[in-house]
Amino acid sequence: MRHPKIALPQDPSTRGLSRRDFIRAATAAGLTVAMASSLWSQAQAATPKKGGTLRLGADGGATTDTLSPLQALGVDHTASASFATYDTLTEIDHEGNPQPSLAESWESNADGTWAIRLRRGVEFHDGKALTADDVVWSLNQHRGDTSKNAEARQIVGNMAELRADGPDTVVIRQAEVNFDLPSHLSSFGLLIGKEGTENWDDGIGTGPYRMERWDPGVRYVGRKFENFYRDDQGHFDSVESLNVPDAAARASALLSGSLDVIGSPDVNTATRLADAAGFDLVQVSGTQHYTTDMRTDTGPLADANVRNAVKWGVRRQEIVDKVLGGFATIGNDLPLARNQKFYNDELPQREFDPDKAKWHLKQAGLDSLELTFHTSDGAFAGAVDMGVLMQQSLAGAGIDITVKREPADGYWSEVWMTDPWVASYYNGRPTADWMLTSQYSSGSKWDATYFNNALFDALLTQARAAPDETKRRELYFEAQRILWEDGGVMVVAFVNILIAASDRMGHGGVGVSRRLDDARLARRWWFDS
Structure with missing residues (x-):
């Protein structure tokens, strides 16, 4: 669709028009930046170009990483490599909807039985044809103790029956009806x-x-791979992805021309590149959020009043402004973004309120409190600075915290999920049930707060099987209220997903669930010139 106030060339990328020049021309003609960016993305999406070697700078990798979906946590470097090499049955588009990948189509009946039809003509890299048996085998790897991927085990565990029906169809009968299954089949853990x-x-x-x-x-x-089954992805001749943990080093490599794209630029780099010639800063309001996770099962933080004292005692907007450079919006201790379906917008926004914080301390029988907050540059860029600002604001509420800076190496394996109060981040999920269930249902293996609430679990079970959206909304709203009042997560901010790139890069709509275009940048992007 063309906006009537501006005439777009049929193919901007072939006429020497950069994204920045296009947006400047469009805004001068009366469009908003958001509208101009959308139009540029539409034009670019229609004209991907083939060829070249992508040099990508990611972070989060470790020498113990593996491409195995049975083991990998899915940090940026490893996830990008996995999605360059493997596929899932579905993928999520930039609007949060499931789209075909290896699965060509799907349909279900009322009792939760699904027929997943596979694309024909798909080959593995060794020439073997993909069949339904490969899919069934891959999913079944997440049964039992062999798989350490908690999310995948949870999804597959709900498959009471999983079988091939001929070479091109997979039949899945669910133990509990969940109409979000097509979205779940895009999970990083369900690589085929x-x-x-x-x-x-x-x-x-x-x-x-x-x-x-x-x-x-x-x-x-x-x-x-010359026999790749899609024309709309895989545009580069080759891909080289480097793990560059240091944000300054990633930025330097991009600016020097050693890399074409980097993920997670720090605030200084993002601010610098926003108007720098020859570069683009791509940002989308996504579902990724920065948190502090308080264990609900041990120590003083096991008391909900203590947890709520902490939540009311932090100046979140100050963290957004000073640490995150404004590239974020404050959170309200819910793992759903405000623009996501079934987000509970009826709960009051938690702001800095030292009087409420002190009231909650008194309810816990305390006048003051000492806590240790474990944080690290390995959690996310700015996590240590966030701890310092929290220390300052919580002091006004009678809570004295020690900010313990942990090494980046080993943070996720030795600190997160272990210490009572830690900095963390979470990639969002495209549906309310997926996010709430995978992260906070009882027994979740990725919940560093160890939240356990039987009513919360029951509400999720009812909601995922409810065909009526009004009823689902009611149930999800109540589940979020429980988490808001009793949970151990303080969602400080929802961060914009930032990608810094040479302006030679082209792309369509950018995924909002995780960094680097849902870790599929190597599949989806291309060189304009």
Whole structure:
């Protein structure tokens, strides 16, 4: 669709028009920046170009990483390598809707039985044809103790029956009806491999790039797979992804031309690149959120009044402004973004209120409190500075905190999920049930707060099976109220997903669930010139 106030060239990228020049021209003609960005993305999406070597700078990798969906936590570097090499049955578009990937279509009946029809003609990198048996085998790997991927185990655990119906159809009967299954099948943990795969790090997938090199925590190299089944993805001749943990080093490599794209630029870099010639700062309001996680099962934080004292005692907007550079919006201790379906917008926004914080301390029988907050640059850029600001604001509420800076190396394996109060971040999920269930239902393996509430669990069970949206809304709203009042998570902010890139890069709509275009940047982007 063309906006009547501006004439767009049929193909901006072929006429020497950069994204920045386009947006300046469009805003001068009366469009908002958001509208101009959307129009540019539409024009670019229609004209992807083939060729070139993408040099991507990501972070989060470790030498212990693996491409195996049975083990990997899914940090940026590893997830990007996995999605370059392997596929899931579905993927989520930039509007949060499930779209076909290996699955061509799906349908269900009222009792929760689904027929998933696979694309025909899909090949693995060794030439073997994909069949329903490969899909059934891959999903079944998440039964039992072999799989350490909690989210995948949870999804597959609800599959009471999983079988092939011929070479191109998979039948799934759910134990509990969940109409969000097509979205769940996009989960990072549900990568599809060849039946009998023993080593996922061999990289025999169906993705757009055939793996040539995989040095965990260091480098991934992939070359275009000529028999890849999609024309709308996999535009580069080759991809090289480097793990660059230091944000300043990533920025320097981009500015020097050593990298084409970097994920998670720090605030200083993002501010600098917003108007820098030759570069683009891509930002979308996503579902990723920065949190402090308080264990609800041990120590003084096991008291909900103490947790609520902490939540009321933090100046969140100050953290957004001073630490996150304004590239975020304050959170309200719910893991759903405000623009997500079923977000509970009836709860009051928690602001800095030292009187309420002190009241909650008194309810816990305390006049003051000493706590240790464990944080690290490895949690997210600015996590240590956030701790310092929290220390200052909580002092006014009678809470004295020690900010303990932990090493980035080993933070996720030795501190997170272990210490009583930690800095963390979470990639969002496209549906309310997926986010609330995978993160905060009793027994979740990724919940650093160890939240356990039987009523919360029951509400989620009822909501996911309710065909009536009004009823689902009522149930999800009540579940979020319980989490808001009793939970151990303080959602400080929802951060804009930032990607810094050379202005030679082209792309369509950018995914909002996780960084680096839902970790699929190597599949979706291309070179304009």
